[in-house]
Amino acid sequence: MPTFTSTSTSIFLRDRASWPTWYFKLEADSTFRNIWSYVDPQASDAPHLIAIEPTDPLTTESLLLVLDYRRAEPIREWEADERPEHEKGARPRPAAAARFSDIKEELAARQKTYDSRYTIWVQRASRYQYIWDWV
Helix, strand or coil: CCCCCCCCCCCCCCCHHHHHHHHHHHHHHHHHCCCHHHHCCCCCCCCCHHHHCCCCCCCHHHHHHHHHHHHCHHHHHHHHCCCCHHHHCCCCCCCCCCCHHHHHHHHHHHHHHHHHHHHHHHHHHHHCHHHHHHC
């Protein structure tokens, strides 16, 4: 019956110079145990804590400005058209200013999306918290 003997040595992080050896050993041991995909910091789902945290959703004021900008698009297109006025037709009427009731549903949907993305980010980040605290 074959047996596995390990000649592993412990590597302690004492200074910067010990990081490459420690990382190599971590990767080798994790690969051997078939768990590298769970601890690989370069994995696509690894929570790079600074880079992946979701951005805050747009504020009410920002959404109102975006909607006002979109509503003014027909006027901008009409003004940019270089044809004579009799060929372009009548100038579009200015749209009414955006109100909260116009963006209420979009604001709620954006907040819900942000909340779920933030929850996922927190769950993924917590997986690495023990390592983060240790290092």
